[in-house]
Amino acid sequence: MSAIRRWAIALGVLLLGRKQRQPRFADRARIVPPGDPDPRAEWLVLLLLLAAAGAAVGFIVFYSFNHLAHQTQYLGLALGLAFGFVAAALVVVGKRLVVTEELEEDYPLPGHPTSQEELEQLVEESGDRFTRKRLLLAGAGAAGTAIGAALVVPALSLGPLLDTGAFYETPWRRGVRLVDGHGKPLLLDEIERETFYTAYAQGADKELLGSPIVVVRFEPSQLDLPAQRRDWAPGGVVAYSKICTHAGCAIALFRKPTFPVVEPGPALICPCHYSTFDPTRAAKVIFGPAGRPLPQLPLAVDSSGVLRAAGNFSGPVGPSWSGVRSKRPRNPS
Amino acid sequence: MRRALAAGAVALALPTAAGAQPGVGVNAKTGEGLYAAYCLSCHGVDGSGVTSTSHPRGVLDLEGLGPPLEGVGARAADFYLTTGYMPLANPHDQPRRKKSPFDDHEIAALVAYVASLGKGPGVPHPQPQRGDVSSGLSLFTEHCAGCHQVDAEGGYLTNAVAPPLLQATPVQIAEAVRIGPYLMPKFPANQISDAQLNSIIAYVQWAKHPDDPGGWSIGRIGPVPEGLVTWLIAAVALLGCCLVIGRRFQR
Numbered sequence: 001m002s003a004i005r006r007w008a009i010a011l012g013v014l015l016l017g018r019k020q021r022q023p024r025f026a027d028r029a030r031i032v033p034p035g036d037p038d039p040r041a042e043w044l045v046l047l048l049l050l051a052a053a054g055a056a057v058g059f060i061v062f063y064s065f066n067h068l069a070h071q072t073q074y075l076g077l078a079l080g081l082a083f084g085f086v087a088a089a090l091v092v093v094g095k096r097l098v099v100t101e102e103l104e105e106d107y108p109l110p111g112h113p114t115s116q117e118e119l120e121q122l123v124e125e126s127g128d129r130f131t132r133k134r135l136l137l138a139g140a141g142a143a144g145t146a147i148g149a150a151l152v153v154p155a156l157s158l159g160p161l162l163d164t165g166a167f168y169e170t171p172w173r174r175g176v177r178l179v180d181g182h183g184k185p186l187l188l189d190e191i192e193r194e195t196f197y198t199a200y201a202q203g204a205d206k207e208l209l210g211s212p213i214v215v216v217r218f219e220p221s222q223l224d225l226p227a228q229r230r231d232w233a234p235g236g237v238v239a240y241s242k243i244c245t246h247a248g249c250a251i252a253l254f255r256k257p258t259f260p261v262v263e264p265g266p267a268l269i270c271p272c273h274y275s276t277f278d279p280t281r282a283a284k285v286i287f288g289p290a291g292r293p294l295p296q297l298p299l300a301v302d303s304s305g306v307l308r309a310a311g312n313f314s315g316p317v318g319p320s321w322s323g324v325r326s327k328r329p330r331n332p333s
Numbered sequence: 334m335r336r337a338l339a340a341g342a343v344a345l346a347l348p349t350a351a352g353a354q355p356g357v358g359v360n361a362k363t364g365e366g367l368y369a370a371y372c373l374s375c376h377g378v379d380g381s382g383v384t385s386t387s388h389p390r391g392v393l394d395l396e397g398l399g400p401p402l403e404g405v406g407a408r409a410a411d412f413y414l415t416t417g418y419m420p421l422a423n424p425h426d427q428p429r430r431k432k433s434p435f436d437d438h439e440i441a442a443l444v445a446y447v448a449s450l451g452k453g454p455g456v457p458h459p460q461p462q463r464g465d466v467s468s469g470l471s472l473f474t475e476h477c478a479g480c481h482q483v484d485a486e487g488g489y490l491t492n493a494v495a496p497p498l499l500q501a502t503p504v505q506i507a508e509a510v511r512i513g514p515y516l517m518p519k520f521p522a523n524q525i526s527d528a529q530l531n532s533i534i535a536y537v538q539w540a541k542h543p544d545d546p547g548g549w550s551i552g553r554i555g556p557v558p559e560g561l562v563t564w565l566i567a568a569v570a571l572l573g574c575c576l577v578i579g580r581r582f583q584r
Contacts, residue, residue, distance in 0.1 A: 271490075
C-alpha cells in the first residue's frame with residue numbers, strides 16, 4: 001500500500017513539479033538569447049509522445065489477434081500513427097521549445113578546453129526554455145519503449161522457442177490413402193504422366209504442414225531413386241511433400257519437357273525463390289536456395305488400385321532450421 | 334535399318350525442299366509441300382521426328398531436332414502454328430508467340446497434313462460464354478497462376494518463361510491446357526474438365542481487360558512496382574514536409 005502511495009506521490013511530483021534550475025554558466029555572458037518557457041508547448045509534446053506510445057501499444061494489440069479482418073491495415077495505421085506522433089512531438093520541440101538563433105560565426109572547434117565549454121554552454125542555453133525536462137524525458141522514454149516493443153513483438157511469430165516437436169508430426173503412416181482436394185481417393189490408373197497432382201492424407205486437416213503432397217508419374221525407367229527407395233514408386237508414381245524445404249512455400253510449379261532432347265528436364269519448382277527439385281532423382285535440389293531435397297513419401301497400391309502411403313516421409317517436412325537433418329518425422333501420439 | 338531408310342527418304346525429299354522458297358514453288362500451297370519446306374528438317378519424314386543429335390544433317394544443311402508428330406493430331410498442329418511457335422529457327426530455343434509466316438489457308442493445309450500423319454485429337458471448340466468468370470478465377474489460381482500469374486501477364490520458372498496469355502485465343506488456351514506446350518504440364522480432363530476449362534477461358538478473356546480500381550495498372554505485376562510508385566510520391570511529400578518543418582521563423 002505504501003509503495004503505491006510513494007509511486008503516486010512520485011508521479012504527482014513528476015507531473016506538477018517545476019524547477020527553474022540554476023544554469024551552469026550563469027556567470028558568463030549568454031551566447032544564445034534567452035527565451036521564455038512555454039508550458040503549453042511542453043504539455044503538447046508530452047501528449048504527442050504519450051499518443052505515440054499508445055499507438056505503438058495499439059500495434060501490439062492488433063498483432064496479438066489471430067483472425068482480425070483488415071489486420072494489415074490496422075497494423076500499418078498503428079505503426080504509422082506512432083511514428084507520426086513522434087515526428088510531430090519533435091517538430092513542436094524544434095519549433096517552440098528549443099531556442100533558435102542564426103549565428104554568423106562558425107561553431108567553436110571541439111577539443112580545445114574553452115571552446116568545449118562554449119559548446120556545452122550553447123547546448124545548455126538552447127534547452128533552458130524547458131521547465132519539466134524529466135517529465136518530457138519520461139514521455140520520450142515511454143514512446144521509445146512502446147515503439148521498440150512494437151517492432152520486437154512480431155519476432156514471436158518466428159515460432160515456439162522450446163516446443164518444436166509438433167513440426168515433426170505428419171498425418172502419414174502406412175496405409176493412409178491419398179485423396180484429392182475434394183476428398184476423392186487417387187487411383188494409380190488415373191495418374192497420368194506429364195502432369196502433376198496435389199494430394200492430401202485422408203482424414204487429415206489439409207492446412208496441416210505435413211499433409212499436402214505433390215504426385216508425379218514417370219516411366220519407371222526414367223526414375224533414378226536411391227537403392228533403398230526402389231519400391232517407393234509403384235508404376236513410376238512418386239510423391240513428395242508439397243512444402244518447400246527452403247522457406248515453406250507450396251511447390252506450385254511443375255516443369256515437364258515436351259521434347260527432352262533439347263529441353264530442360266522435369267522439375268518441381270517453388271514459386272517463392274525458385275528452388276528447383278528433380279522429381280526423378282528423389283527431389284534432389286538442382287537450383288535455388290533450398291538446402292535439402294523435398295521429403296519423399298513411400299507409396300503403395302492396394303488391391304482396389306488406390307494409392308496409399310507405405311510409411312512416413314523420408315525426412316522432416318517444411319522449412320529448414322538448425323539440426324533439421326538429424327530429426328525424423330513421426331505421427332502425433 | 335529404319336534410320337537408314339529415313340535418311341534415304343530425307344535425301345530424296347531434299348530437292349523438293351531446297352527448291353521450295355517460303356511461299357513460292359509449285360507444292361508450297363499444299364500441306365505436304367509446306368511441311369517439306371518448313372518442318373521436315375526437324376520433324377522428319379512423315380512426322381517421324383529427329384531425336385538423335387547424331388542423325389545425319391537434315392534439309393538445307395540445318396541440324397534438325399524435333400519430336401515425332403505421329404498421333405499429335407490437329408489440336409497440337411493448330412496450336413503451334415496459329416501461335417507462331419512453329420516454325421522455330423533454332424530447335425534449342427523456347428518457342429515464343431510471333432506472327433506466323435503462313436496465312437490461314439496454309440495453316441489449315443499444314444494442320445490437315447499433320448493430322449493425317451496419325452490418329453490424334455482434333456481442334457477443340459471451347460465455349461467460354463458458358464463458363465463462369467468467378468469460378469474461372471479460382472481454377473486459374475489453383476492450376477495456372479503459379480506460372481502465368483493471376484493476372485495472366487506471364488512469369489518465370491527456372492530455365493523457361495511462362496508466356497503472357499493476353500493474346501491467347503480461347504481455342505489456343507483450350508489446346509495448350511490439354512497439350513502442355515514446351516515445359517508446361519498437361520492438364521487432362523480428370524484434372525480440368527471441359528466445363529471448368531470454359532470457366533478458365535472466360536476468366537482469361539476477362540483478365541485481358543481488367544478494371545484498375547486505383548486508376549493506374551502499373552504493369553499489374555504486384556506490390557513491388559506499386560510500392561516503388563508509392564514511395565516516389567511519398568518521397569516528394571516527405572520532402573515537402575521537411576521544407577515546411579525546417580523553415581526559419583521570420584523576424
